[in-house]
Amino acid sequence: MKIVVTSIFVQDQDKALEFYSEKLGFVKKEDVPVGEFRWITLVSPNDQNGTELLLEPNDHPAAKEYQKKIFADGIPATMFGVADIRNEYKRLLEKGVKFTMEPTEMGKITIAVFDDTCGNLIQIVQK
């Protein structure tokens, strides 16, 4: 078994698609209408057959509550890997991305946390 799709709750699918593609640099893979919402997934530009990230509407009240509460406690909703975290940090800052934690060494790994503007904190890690 392998991980094919992983999802993240978003408040607004269009806004999320813009942030995840234009700011973060992911590539849109699927964009299919499903009822009131869309099935939108993105992939890494250099691993387009790899794991897809699904932008899931936070339409369910429990999803909204979950998102709000972990955000308030500063807890990231998910984590992405980067090759050079300081470069990535600089690149994203220049694009206007707001960080809640600058690159911080934690033993063998370095992490940073930013706001995806769609209701989530995202952690990036270099290991």
Next chain:
Amino acid sequence: MNWDKDAIFKALGDSTRRLILDELSERNELTLYELTARLIMKHNLSISRQAIAKHLTTLEDAGLVKSKRKGKYRVLMFNNEPLKHILTGWIE
């Protein structure tokens, strides 16, 4: 305010909780996530977020830790008032 001495000493009687107070007195206004990261990173503790949240409840019951909403975040703060009240009776 009447501070509950038993609750305060119970809260202080645990090394992890004292470490939490150390962290908060050094850098006030941490989110739960930042506090967790610092405990694990700086102090090499293997502790779960759940366990930290439990310790925080004990500290909050004793009035030693307070939390407030700051924009979209909830931040934790050290409140040393109860300690002052406890010590004045013995020291003065």
